[in-house]
Amino acid sequence: MPGTPIPTPPAVPFLGHVNTIDKDLPIRSLDLLARQYGEIYQLNVLGDKRIFVNSYALQNETSDEKRFAKKISSNLNQVRNAAGDGLFTARVPEEQNWYIAHRLLMPCFSAANVYGMTEDMMDIISQLTLKWERFGSKDVIDPASDFTRLTLDAISLCAMSFRLNSFYREDLHPFAHAMGDFLIESGKRANRPTIVQSMMSSTNAKYEEDQRILGQLVNQILEEHRAHPPAKQDILSVMLNGRDKETGLGLSDENIKNNLLTFLIAGHETTSGMLTFTVYYLLKNPATMRKLREEIDTLIGDRPMASKDVNKLPYLLAVLRESLRLGPTAPARSVAPLEDTTIGGKYFVEKGTSIIINTYNAHRDTAVWGEDAEVFKPERMLDGKFEALPPNAWQPFGFGTRGCIGRPFAWQEAQLALVTILQRFDLVMHDPTYELALKQTLTIKPHNFFIHALPRKDRSRVFALPSAGLRSERTALGSAQIASSGTVSADVAKLQPLYVLYGSNTGNSESFAQRLASDAPAHGFRASIGTLDSASEHLPKDGPLVIVTASFEGQPADNAAHFFEWLTNTEGNVLEGIKYAIFGCGNREWVKTYQRVPTLIDETFAERGATRLVERGEGDAGGAELFEAFDTWEDALWKKLSSTYATTSNAEAAGLNLKVVSPGTARASVLRQPDTALGTVVQNKVLTSPNAPPKRHLEFALPEGTTYRAGDYLAILPVNPERIVRRALARFGMSAEQEIELSTGGPTSLPVNKPVTVSSVLSGYVELSQPATTRDLDILLKTKNSESSLKALQALSSNYAENVFKKRLSVLDILEEHPDIDLPLSAFLQMLPSMRIRQYSISSSPLWNAQHVTLTISVLDAPALSGRTEPFLGVASTYLAGLRAGDRVQLSVRASNAAFHPPSDLNVPLVMMCAGSGLAPMRGFLQERAMQKQAGREVAKSLLFFGCRNPREDYLYGDAELKQWSDLGVVDVRPAFSRSTADSEGCQYVQDRVLFNKAEVIGAFLKGGKFFVCGSSKIANGVKQVLVEIIKESRHLDDEAALAAFDEMMNGRYATDIFE
Known part of the structure; x- marks a missing residue:
C-alpha cells in the first residue's frame, strides 16, 4: 500500500545503518537524527527495518494498545540471554x-x-x-x-x-x-x-x-x-x-x-x-x-x-x-x-x-x-x-x-x-x-558527573575546591596537575585565618583571588581559597571573608550561582558576626547590568548584619583600570585587615621558594598520558589570503562521551608561544630542560613540591604576555636596580594606562628593557597570573558530526604596541595555529548562553550579524539548518550579514558552504566588504548592510525571526544602533522611545555573543 515515504538516511550495502548508530551512546545518534529528520525516520540495521517516531503526536498514536503491542527489541532480545521470560523481556502472548x-x-x-x-x-x-x-x-x-x-x-x-x-x-x-x-x-x-x-x-x-x-x-x-x-x-x-x-x-x-x-x-x-x-x-x-x-x-x-x-x-x-x-x-x-x-x-x-x-x-x-x-x-x-x-x-x-x-x-x-x-x-x-x-x-544516566556533600547547619567551613578554569582531576581538561593548594608550613598554620571566595568564568576574578591568597602570609594571614558555591550557608566567622566575583550579563558566574541564589533569599541578620570585603569585576559595555552581582552581594551582606571592612572595589575588564583598580583596592584592604586583626607583616612568609634540582643536562622522558579529556586535531587550515589577517579553520575529534550544541563554546587550555618562553628563559639565564622545585607557604596554582622543568612552568602555568599591573610596577620599583631603570619605572607608573596598559607592556618586556633589575625567577613567577582557559565559539553542528567540532579563529600576530621589533602574539590563537593533525589538545565543551542557540521551530528565520571570526557560531547554525533541509524538512530562509575586508582575501567560506547553503535556499548572504564596497552595494560595515537591507530585516522580524549578533562590542553597538534607527524611522519615534521599543520588541528574540 503506497503512502508518503518515511525519511531515511543514506545507508551502506548489506550493513544498512549499523554505522549510523553510536555503539556506545545510541541515544545520541537517535536524538541527532530526530533533530535532522523530524518526527519520523527509518533505519535498516542488518536487514531489520526499524521506524523511529519522535513527536508527541506519533507517540500518542502508537500508544493505542488496540492497534499496537510491545515488541521485544533487538536489544531486549539479547537481554533475554540472561533474563529469559521475565516480566520485562517476555514475548506476549506467546509466553504464558x-x-x-x-x-x-x-x-x-x-x-x-x-x-x-x-x-x-x-x-x-x-x-x-x-x-x-x-x-x-x-x-x-x-x-x-x-x-x-x-x-x-x-x-x-x-x-x-x-x-x-x-x-x-x-x-x-x-x-x-x-x-x-x-x-x-x-x-x-x-x-x-x-x-x-x-x-x-x-x-x-x-x-x-x-x-x-x-x-x-x-x-x-x-x-x-x-x-x-x-x-x-x-x-x-x-x-x-x-x-x-x-x-x-x-x-x-x-x-x-x-x-x-x-x-x-x-x-x-x-x-x-x-x-x-x-x-x-x-x-x-x-x-x-x-x-x-x-x-x-x-x-x-x-x-x-x-x-x-x-x-x-x-x-x-x-x-x-x-x-x-x-x-x-x-x-x-x-x-x-x-x-x-x-x-x-x-x-x-x-x-x-x-x-x-x-x-x-x-x-x-x-x-x-x-x-x-x-x-x-x-x-x-x-x-x-x-x-x-x-x-x-x-x-x-x-x-x-x-x-x-x-x-x-x-x-x-x-x-x-x-x-x-x-x-x-x-x-x-x-x-x-x-x-x-x-x-x-x-x-x-549522567556521565562523569561528580559532587560534594556539605553537612547542613554544621560549623562554618570553606572548602578549597579545584578551580573551574584550571581543574586538575575528573574534568574535561585532563588529568595533568594544574592547580595545587601547596603545603601549609607550621609557621603559616599559626596565622590569623582569612577566607577568599571567588566567582569566575573567564579567570580574572579567580586570578585576583589567588593573588590575595598568595599574598596573605606576608600580611600575617593564613588563607583558604574556594568558589562562592563551596561556601553557601557555611560562611566563616573566625576570620575576614574576602570575595572577588564578576557579573556576566547581570548573572553570577557558574561557580557562584548557588551562593547567589541562597544569599538573595536570606532574611534577618543571618550574617551577623561576619566581616567582609568585596571586589567586583565587570564590563561597562553591559550598561544596565554592570557590577550587578557584586553590588547585590555587598548590599545583601550589609542588610543581613555583616560588617563591611572596606568599600566595595570595582574594575572594568574592558579597560586599563581593572588591574589598577584592584591594586589600589588590595592595598587599602591589607591596611584595614592588618589594623583590624593586629597582624604583623612578614614579606618572607609569602615568598615562593625555588631550588634547582637538576642542571638540565639530561632530558626528562615523562610523557603526558592521553585521557578522555584530550581531543585530537583532525584538520588545521588557513581560510584567508596572505594579504589578510589570518583566519584558520580547525577540526577536533572530541573526547569520548562529549556532546555539544550549535552555539556552544570549546574551551581550550593553551600554552605560551615558544618564542615568548625562550625570551623568559634567556632573561633569567636558564635552559629549557633545567629542573626546578617550587614550594610555598600558601595556596598557589603553580606545580609545587616536585621537580619540574622551568620551561614547562613558563609554558603552561603562567600568563607571560598580560600587561604588567600597578602592583607589579611597585614590586619592580622596590627591587634592586640602577638609577636609570628606577626613573624609567617611575615614568611608567606616572601614567599607567597610557604607558603600560594600552601598550600591553608585560613584566617580561620591562625586564628585558632593563636587564639591571635584579628580580629572581621565583618573584617573577609569583607576580604572574595563572594560565587561563580560552573559550571559542564552535562553528559546526552535531548534525554534521556529533563526535567532531570545528573552530573558526582569528590569529593574533600583530605589531607590538610597546614598540618592540618582535610582533605581539596571541597566546591561544598562536597555540591553535601551530597545531597539526594528530596533536592532542586539552579541551572541553562549555554551554553558551541559553538564548544563543537556534530555535527548534524550523519555521523561525534566523537574522545573523557578524564580522570576521564572529561568523563561527553562525556557520554552526546554518550547517544545522542545511542538514535539516537536506533531510527533507521545511526550513525558513535565514539572513546572514557578514563583514570582512573583500571577497578575494577573507570572505570566509564564501565560495564553499555559504554558496552551497545559499543555493540550497537555507540563507541569503548579505556581505559588507570594508575595503571593496563596490562588491557589497556600497556598504562598508555590517551595520551599513543591515540598514541597506532593512526591508528584509523587517520582513524576517514579522515572521517571528530571531536575531543573533557575534563580534566585538563595536559591531554589537553599531548593529543595535542601526536597528533602533530602523524602528525610529518606521514608527516615527524619538530616540528614547525607539530604544524602549527595541527592548520590548527584541525581548527573547535578540541574543549577542561579544568578544574583544
Missing part, C-alpha cells in the same frame, strides 16, 4: 508465564504494600547518608555510583529480604559490574553481524562470565530465602508460594530466577538514573533547589520522612516529573502494529514492523512543552498543569499493560532519598562548569 507473573506480582506493588517497605528503604538510605557524612565534604562523590548502590540494595532488601551491603564495599558489588557490562554488550550485539560476533572469542567469553555472575547471585538469593524464610512476606515469597487465581498455577524456578534478575536490573537502573538526573538539574538550577529545600524544611522539617508524607510534597513531585521528562532513564521503547496500518495520517507501516517510540525526543516536542522545552522548569508540572497534559505526553515509565510494574516502588524510593539527602546536605558540583553528558546501558 508473563500473564501468571503479572497477575501475582501486581498487588505486591500497590500503594499499601510499597508504603510497608518504607522502613527498609530508609535503612539503605541511611547507609548512603552515613557514608557521605563520614567521608567528609572534600570527598568527590560519584552520585550515579552511590545511587546504584542505594537502589540495588533497596530492591534486594525490600523484594527479597537479602542484604547486598554495597555501602560496606570499596567498589561496586560484582553483580553491578557484571550487569553493567552485560547490558552494554547486549546493546552492541544487537547491532553486530552474526559472523563478526562469532569471531569475538574474548568478548563472548566475558559475556558468558557476566551471565554466570548474574545467575550466581540469583541462585544464592533463592537458596537462602528457601533455607531461611523471612518473617514477613516479601515479593520473593509471593513468587515462591503464590498461585494464580485464574489458572491455579505458580511460577517455575526458572521463571522465578528470570524475574528476580529482572527486578534486580530494572528495579535499580532506572531509579538510580532518575536520582542522578534530578541532582544534576537541581544543581544547575539554584532557584529550583532553593524552592525544594524550602518545601522540605517547611513540610518535613528535621524529622525523618515517613510513608504518610509520600506524594504530599507537590514541588518535589514536580521536580521529579520534570527530571524524568528531560532525562527519561528508559529513553525509548518498541511496539509493532497488530495489523497493516497508517500512522501520522500518511506513513504506511506493515504488521509486525518495529516502531521505536523515542521518548527522549517526544518529551521535548515544542507542540506540547513550548519553545522552552529544553529548559528544566518544574513549574510546568504544578498547579494542575501536569494533570492537564495531553494524553500520553509524559511516558518515562512506559505505557499500558507492559508499563513499569515497579513504578510505585521507584517513585516512593526517589522521594525518600531526595528528602533525606537535602535535609542533611548542601550539594555542590565538583566542577561548576560541568554540562550534561550521558552514558548508556539499558538505561541512560
Whole structure:
C-alpha cells in the first residue's frame, strides 16, 4: 500500500545503518537524527527495518494498545540471554508465564504494600547518608555510583529480604559490574553481524562470565530465602508460594530466577538514573533547589520522612516529573502494529514492523512543552498543569499493560532519598562548569558527573575546591596537575585565618583571588581559597571573608550561582558576626547590568548584619583600570585587615621558594598520558589570503562521551608561544630542560613540591604576555636596580594606562628593557597570573558530526604596541595555529548562553550579524539548518550579514558552504566588504548592510525571526544602533522611545555573543 515515504538516511550495502548508530551512546545518534529528520525516520540495521517516531503526536498514536503491542527489541532480545521470560523481556502472548507473573506480582506493588517497605528503604538510605557524612565534604562523590548502590540494595532488601551491603564495599558489588557490562554488550550485539560476533572469542567469553555472575547471585538469593524464610512476606515469597487465581498455577524456578534478575536490573537502573538526573538539574538550577529545600524544611522539617508524607510534597513531585521528562532513564521503547496500518495520517507501516517510540525526543516536542522545552522548569508540572497534559505526553515509565510494574516502588524510593539527602546536605558540583553528558546501558544516566556533600547547619567551613578554569582531576581538561593548594608550613598554620571566595568564568576574578591568597602570609594571614558555591550557608566567622566575583550579563558566574541564589533569599541578620570585603569585576559595555552581582552581594551582606571592612572595589575588564583598580583596592584592604586583626607583616612568609634540582643536562622522558579529556586535531587550515589577517579553520575529534550544541563554546587550555618562553628563559639565564622545585607557604596554582622543568612552568602555568599591573610596577620599583631603570619605572607608573596598559607592556618586556633589575625567577613567577582557559565559539553542528567540532579563529600576530621589533602574539590563537593533525589538545565543551542557540521551530528565520571570526557560531547554525533541509524538512530562509575586508582575501567560506547553503535556499548572504564596497552595494560595515537591507530585516522580524549578533562590542553597538534607527524611522519615534521599543520588541528574540 503506497503512502508518503518515511525519511531515511543514506545507508551502506548489506550493513544498512549499523554505522549510523553510536555503539556506545545510541541515544545520541537517535536524538541527532530526530533533530535532522523530524518526527519520523527509518533505519535498516542488518536487514531489520526499524521506524523511529519522535513527536508527541506519533507517540500518542502508537500508544493505542488496540492497534499496537510491545515488541521485544533487538536489544531486549539479547537481554533475554540472561533474563529469559521475565516480566520485562517476555514475548506476549506467546509466553504464558508473563500473564501468571503479572497477575501475582501486581498487588505486591500497590500503594499499601510499597508504603510497608518504607522502613527498609530508609535503612539503605541511611547507609548512603552515613557514608557521605563520614567521608567528609572534600570527598568527590560519584552520585550515579552511590545511587546504584542505594537502589540495588533497596530492591534486594525490600523484594527479597537479602542484604547486598554495597555501602560496606570499596567498589561496586560484582553483580553491578557484571550487569553493567552485560547490558552494554547486549546493546552492541544487537547491532553486530552474526559472523563478526562469532569471531569475538574474548568478548563472548566475558559475556558468558557476566551471565554466570548474574545467575550466581540469583541462585544464592533463592537458596537462602528457601533455607531461611523471612518473617514477613516479601515479593520473593509471593513468587515462591503464590498461585494464580485464574489458572491455579505458580511460577517455575526458572521463571522465578528470570524475574528476580529482572527486578534486580530494572528495579535499580532506572531509579538510580532518575536520582542522578534530578541532582544534576537541581544543581544547575539554584532557584529550583532553593524552592525544594524550602518545601522540605517547611513540610518535613528535621524529622525523618515517613510513608504518610509520600506524594504530599507537590514541588518535589514536580521536580521529579520534570527530571524524568528531560532525562527519561528508559529513553525509548518498541511496539509493532497488530495489523497493516497508517500512522501520522500518511506513513504506511506493515504488521509486525518495529516502531521505536523515542521518548527522549517526544518529551521535548515544542507542540506540547513550548519553545522552552529544553529548559528544566518544574513549574510546568504544578498547579494542575501536569494533570492537564495531553494524553500520553509524559511516558518515562512506559505505557499500558507492559508499563513499569515497579513504578510505585521507584517513585516512593526517589522521594525518600531526595528528602533525606537535602535535609542533611548542601550539594555542590565538583566542577561548576560541568554540562550534561550521558552514558548508556539499558538505561541512560549522567556521565562523569561528580559532587560534594556539605553537612547542613554544621560549623562554618570553606572548602578549597579545584578551580573551574584550571581543574586538575575528573574534568574535561585532563588529568595533568594544574592547580595545587601547596603545603601549609607550621609557621603559616599559626596565622590569623582569612577566607577568599571567588566567582569566575573567564579567570580574572579567580586570578585576583589567588593573588590575595598568595599574598596573605606576608600580611600575617593564613588563607583558604574556594568558589562562592563551596561556601553557601557555611560562611566563616573566625576570620575576614574576602570575595572577588564578576557579573556576566547581570548573572553570577557558574561557580557562584548557588551562593547567589541562597544569599538573595536570606532574611534577618543571618550574617551577623561576619566581616567582609568585596571586589567586583565587570564590563561597562553591559550598561544596565554592570557590577550587578557584586553590588547585590555587598548590599545583601550589609542588610543581613555583616560588617563591611572596606568599600566595595570595582574594575572594568574592558579597560586599563581593572588591574589598577584592584591594586589600589588590595592595598587599602591589607591596611584595614592588618589594623583590624593586629597582624604583623612578614614579606618572607609569602615568598615562593625555588631550588634547582637538576642542571638540565639530561632530558626528562615523562610523557603526558592521553585521557578522555584530550581531543585530537583532525584538520588545521588557513581560510584567508596572505594579504589578510589570518583566519584558520580547525577540526577536533572530541573526547569520548562529549556532546555539544550549535552555539556552544570549546574551551581550550593553551600554552605560551615558544618564542615568548625562550625570551623568559634567556632573561633569567636558564635552559629549557633545567629542573626546578617550587614550594610555598600558601595556596598557589603553580606545580609545587616536585621537580619540574622551568620551561614547562613558563609554558603552561603562567600568563607571560598580560600587561604588567600597578602592583607589579611597585614590586619592580622596590627591587634592586640602577638609577636609570628606577626613573624609567617611575615614568611608567606616572601614567599607567597610557604607558603600560594600552601598550600591553608585560613584566617580561620591562625586564628585558632593563636587564639591571635584579628580580629572581621565583618573584617573577609569583607576580604572574595563572594560565587561563580560552573559550571559542564552535562553528559546526552535531548534525554534521556529533563526535567532531570545528573552530573558526582569528590569529593574533600583530605589531607590538610597546614598540618592540618582535610582533605581539596571541597566546591561544598562536597555540591553535601551530597545531597539526594528530596533536592532542586539552579541551572541553562549555554551554553558551541559553538564548544563543537556534530555535527548534524550523519555521523561525534566523537574522545573523557578524564580522570576521564572529561568523563561527553562525556557520554552526546554518550547517544545522542545511542538514535539516537536506533531510527533507521545511526550513525558513535565514539572513546572514557578514563583514570582512573583500571577497578575494577573507570572505570566509564564501565560495564553499555559504554558496552551497545559499543555493540550497537555507540563507541569503548579505556581505559588507570594508575595503571593496563596490562588491557589497556600497556598504562598508555590517551595520551599513543591515540598514541597506532593512526591508528584509523587517520582513524576517514579522515572521517571528530571531536575531543573533557575534563580534566585538563595536559591531554589537553599531548593529543595535542601526536597528533602533530602523524602528525610529518606521514608527516615527524619538530616540528614547525607539530604544524602549527595541527592548520590548527584541525581548527573547535578540541574543549577542561579544568578544574583544
